[in-house]
Amino acid sequence: MSEKIEFSLKVNGTDFSIACPPRKTLADALREDCRLTGTHVGCEHGVCGACTVVVDGRAVRACLMFAVQAQGSEVRTVEGLAQNDVLSPLQQAFIDNHALQCGFCTPGFLMLINGAFERDPDICEDELTELLSSNLCRCTGYRNIARAVLQVADKLKARSELAVGKPS
Amino acid sequence: MKAAPFDYFRPASLQEAAERLSVNSDDGAMILAGGQSLVPMMALRVAYASELIDLNAIKGIDTVSRSERGIAIPPLVRHADFHSSDVAPGPLGHVLATVSRHIAHYPIRQRGTFCGSLAHADPSSEWCLIAAALDAEIELLSVSGRRRIKAKDWWAGVMETVREPEEIIVAVHLPLLPDDIQWGFYEFNRRAGDFALGMAFCCYRLTEGLITKPHVALGGIEEYPRRIPEAEAVLEGATPSAEVFGEAARTASKAVNPLEDPATPAAYRRDLSATVVRRALTSATQTKSSPALSA
Structure with missing residues (x-):
């Protein structure tokens, strides 16, 4: 029953060969088998959101998926955000707005917000507030995370309006 | 905590899933769709499965289909797929979009499924309420064939339904709502x-x-x-x-x-x-x- 299954996991564009029992969660496989420890594990039952990653364009809890379920999918983690040592706009906005203190929840928040912007670029402020309630942060009181998100949302909106030739 | 060990089976069709379930359900095999209730229950060791039959690799069961009278929701339609009111025609689309945003949180909605909510039958499930309110029909598949259950006959208690262990929910049918509702x-x-x-x-x-x-x-x-x-x-x-x-x-x-x-x-x-x-x-x-x- 606990026999290992061999499969391949595609994370941030890189293929990893995995051999693990079916019960291993995607969160644990990312940390232990792919050695990508940016994805944090908190509650292990879907409540805290520290393990949030993007699977096939959707922000999901990596503790509520078994690793074997992610074979054939594109997984993105916090390690995939910065390009050539340049932080993504959202990561930079987190720093600029002091949106983290201890940082344990930060990778989960970054992937949650990235996933939501990707699926729904026109997401409104009320929906963003509801979105942020998905994950737990015990340091910031959320206010600064919301500021960082709104800053990036405004930039995204300006860019998409420029792209279709509307005045920004 | 971590889930107890289990076997994993990934069928390519609902028929194959039903055949596997008919053989292994007596031993405790279960269907895995969104897993947003089942997986935490397994992690907390309040649910155990000898085998999980994962529907997620089955093609063609992730889109709502429409007929003149209503919509059919197959097993891999996620809660978040209802965020847009276009998924169902007329007022029904607006009802489902409004209600979907009350289900858990955004990342859970990206993965949890409508059919899975009906199978799990939590008393607080929004989709179960909608199924009861709109007189939905639940379509089941097993190796012995298909049957349809009316919502009013679906539940048997808290998190209990009339579904037999070897049956899979293959669709929930909802009627369209008139424009003046x-x-x-x-x-x-x-x-x-x-x-x-x-x-x-x-x-x-x-x-x-x-x-x-x-x-x-x-x-x-x-x-x-x-x-x-x-x-x-x-x-x-x-x-x-x-x-x-x-x-x-x-x-x-x-x-x-x-x-x-x-x-x-x-x-x-x-x-x-x-x-x-x-x-x-x-x-x-x-x-x-x-x-x-x-x-």
């Missing part, structure tokens, strides 16, 4: 995203100013959601008003047999049932999804 949904919980302590869905049509064919359904109050015929009888043929809605709400609260938990006595839920019915009915008078009003 007035509808309202109200859910109460202590924090956004928590399980509902009580919620109501109400809808009706107006014929010459009088309420016709009212539906009043409550969820999170009793062992499973259901329509409350006593409250519907109060509304039938009446003119919408705060007094009539108040009487329907009080009637509903007298008709229910509320659940109790350490933080929530039955009397509290009984009181809450009146509040949520009254607020859902009040919200129904402001229905915006009907073309006549939104034009």
Whole structure:
């Protein structure tokens, strides 16, 4: 029953060969088998959101998926955000707005917000507030995370309006 | 905590899943769709599966299909797929979009499924309430064939249904709603995203100013959601008003047999049932999804 299954996991564009029992969660496989420890594990039952990653364009809890379920999918983690040592706009906005203190929840928040912007670029402020309630942060009181998100949302909106030739 | 060990099977079709389930369900094999309730229950060791039969690799079961009379929701349609009201025609699309945003939190909605909610049968499930309120039909598949169950006959208790262990929910069928329907949904919980302590869905049509064919359904109050015929009888043929809605709400609260938990006595839920019915009915008078009003 606990026999290992061999499969391949595609994370941030890189293929990893995995051999693990079916019960291993995607969160644990990312940390232990792919050695990508940016994805944090908190509650292990879907409540805290520290393990949030993007699977096939959707922000999901990596503790509520078994690793074997992610074979054939594109997984993105916090390690995939910065390009050539340049932080993504959202990561930079987190720093600029002091949106983290201890940082344990930060990778989960970054992937949650990235996933939501990707699926729904026109997401409104009320929906963003509801979105942020998905994950737990015990340091910031959320206010600064919301500021960082709104800053990036405004930039995204300006860019998409420029792209279709509307005045920004 | 981590889930106890289990075997994993990934069928390529619903038929293959049904065949596997018919062989292994006696030993404790279970269907895995979204897994947003089953997986945490396995992690907390309140659920055990000898084998998980994972539907996620099956092609062609992730899109809502439409007919003249209604929609069919197959097993891999996620809660978040209803965020856009275009997924179903007319007012039904607006109802599903509104209600979907009350389900858990955003990342859970990206993965959890409509059919899975009906299988799990939590008393606080929003989709279970909608299935009861709109007289859904649940379509089951096993090696012995298919059968359809009406929503009113679906539940057997808290998290219990009439589904046999070797049966898979392959679709939930919902009827379309007429363009002139007035509808309202109200859910109460202590924090956004928590399980509902009580919620109501109400809808009706107006014929010459009088309420016709009212539906009043409550969820999170009793062992499973259901329509409350006593409250519907109060509304039938009446003119919408705060007094009539108040009487329907009080009637509903007298008709229910509320659940109790350490933080929530039955009397509290009984009181809450009146509040949520009254607020859902009040919200129904402001229905915006009907073309006549939104034009």
